[in-house]
Amino acid sequence: MSDLLIKNCKILQTGASRTAILPQHDIFVRGNRIEAIQPTGQADESHFRMVIDAKGMLAMPGLINTHSHVPMVIFRGLAEDVSIEKWFNDYMWPLESNLQAEDVYWGMQLGLAEMIEAGVTTVADHYFYMDEAAQAVEKAGTRALLGWAMFSSNGLEMIEKTGEFVQRWQNAANGRIRTIMAPHAPYTCDDEFLRASAKKAAELGVGIHIHASEEMGQTRASLEKRGLTPIQVLQQTGILDLPVILAHGCGLLPEDIELLSRYPTGVACAPKTYLKLAMGMTPVTELRQAGVAVGLATDGAVSNNTLDIFESLRLMAMLQKDRHGSPEVMTIPEALNIATRGSATVMGMADQIGALEPGYLADIILVDLNGMHHQPLHSITASLVYNTRASDVQTVIVDGKIVMKDRELLTLDKAEIVAQVQRSMERLAQRQPNRRIQVYNP
């Protein structure tokens, strides 16, 4: 007896430079894994506990958000049209001084609901009060890699504290929850703190999720202050020896890219944030050419302002063409490869998620390409990159379980989440003079 049969769908398969669409196939799910994929018509439906008829749908791997601060959705819309310095010092860091544990619990649920509705099944989250974030993931039924953000100003004891969080939640929720150490950035964590973070991560057998070289100004400031790029700082403090998710990298120099190619680092690209904050752009093409994995991300909703990986995919692809002055750069197969296998590699899960193949975890989304904005469907893959909206995602399966069916969430209560979040809007929106959790001065 298998658990789930998804029948009658087209299936997206992504390779390094080519993409295939299997026509009319079935996906067999046993437990939390894909057991088999075969042409429709051979399955005995009585052998499955549940059958989904996915006629007219495209099945693809659940989308992966390789860098976010999901609970920040509670602040969205509160910091618009301001410089990156003001964004941190006058808005975000003052606002975050209002944060309480229960805000994270409800904010995480809100963001997870938004992501499920957009086909995002896995997220690398980097925030505060992460026990509450983990509880929300447990409830939502999705997959997450959670790191408790920390700064030098928290003191070295914070490394112990977040290390305990790592141990508490590693492989919880049937393995859906994994953990990571999350020092904030080289400009908010001094070398001693970075070294101690790396040591703790190695001791616990986990990786590091960190912001670095977010934009070129940071790189220049680091070079001026100490003669090292932020990436060289990460190397010297031992961070790069670990599996690292490096967020943004819009300020990477060619020598940084060469350096990263020698370490197990993946880079998270969140293009909408970079446009909105005029940060430049991750050198995606150059990183890939150097052999560095790149994944898609949204960053937090105060810069993005949504958590929509289809939008990140589209923007990333178009902006590579734009940056290189060539429409031939970042082809549709390469963009889809980044969105699936690239992001899975950044998460350290290349053999577990990001592909629909036997043995992979059953994180599957069904996308409806029948809308007027897709028709006539001359190219399914072009439509996936350039036409697909979050609202085209119909059904979402994570770890073999259905979390959204025909756009109805099965694990989260939207009305309750919205009510809870709206209750705190006024308190959360207050900005008090000189009350901030950090100062931005890279």
Add this chain to the structure above:
Amino acid sequence: MSDLLIKNCKILQTGASRTAILPQHDIFVRGNRIEAIQPTGQADESHFRMVIDAKGMLAMPGLINTHSHVPMVIFRGLAEDVSIEKWFNDYMWPLESNLQAEDVYWGMQLGLAEMIEAGVTTVADHYFYMDEAAQAVEKAGTRALLGWAMFSSNGLEMIEKTGEFVQRWQNAANGRIRTIMAPHAPYTCDDEFLRASAKKAAELGVGIHIHASEEMGQTRASLEKRGLTPIQVLQQTGILDLPVILAHGCGLLPEDIELLSRYPTGVACAPKTYLKLAMGMTPVTELRQAGVAVGLATDGAVSNNTLDIFESLRLMAMLQKDRHGSPEVMTIPEALNIATRGSATVMGMADQIGALEPGYLADIILVDLNGMHHQPLHSITASLVYNTRASDVQTVIVDGKIVMKDRELLTLDKAEIVAQVQRSMERLAQRQPNRRIQVYNP
């Protein structure tokens, strides 16, 4: 007796540098115009033939697409990841040699259906077989400014022919259809043809819709070949003396902007096309500073690949920040002003559409901002620019008539349109050697 009461909605009002949201108001519609706007609670519902309860919705002016080739939706997805030269010479212009009148009829309906679903109520369309396009607009119930595209190679008699189209359809469908002369571009129309087009347009009392300075390569080529920018060519041939919709302008020089500021020209900005084809970007901020009206556009779906003005709005705003290296450029109020009054001005209809005010045409969309990707709604205007998806548009009213209610199209038959369009997919996708409608060699 009035015709329609839209009660209980928030209303977006856009000024040049600020935006207001009226809370809980009613919109009274008489005939095809807005009669009054007042706080909810004062209307006698028995005085209205129809009442829409828009509780929880935001009412805003119907979106305007200031430059498209709508029927090109039938080719979407057929020209990806190729240079602009190949896009024209190896894809688009060979593909368009397959075009038949009925393709335009069904393609226009498909594109109009997509646009209605995305809240677009008015389009400036520049294509072929425009009688069929006009029939589709008549049926859809939307508003359009239609121009029959022409090249020098069609001969001067084409100007007469498309002039007849102009006269045939001007102010048809209760004024919903207006017409314009549409010479393709300075690089496909010689000076004699441009002069004759301008003369005919003046004679007919209509404007000109033309591509020019689409990217910097065209400007350079024009300067090399004849010592004039494409904009100077338009000036010398008398085109600029007329009301002009100028598509793209990514190759505008500072002197072109100064020149345009002295003429009744508006510029249509279709940012997604520019990214996909690496064309640069319309200098929106500079044009506005010089007093030139700018509107939002999608261009055709073979470059875009959708007809989504919310996406154009978001991209335009973000890319101005990116281009100027400053998040403070192109604020939310200015972006919304461009999307509403700016686009209306480009269409030559600044006193008719693009605002919800008494006396304006009743082109109104109701947008649902209750989705998880908007919550909590700290800023309605931020959500409109950065969070809103086409799928958030619930109800669409054009010329006082409802064309979409709760996402159900009332004027067009989606199943029939898709069936008709799919029937011709194979024929339309053929590319035959040396069969093309033009050659791109600016």
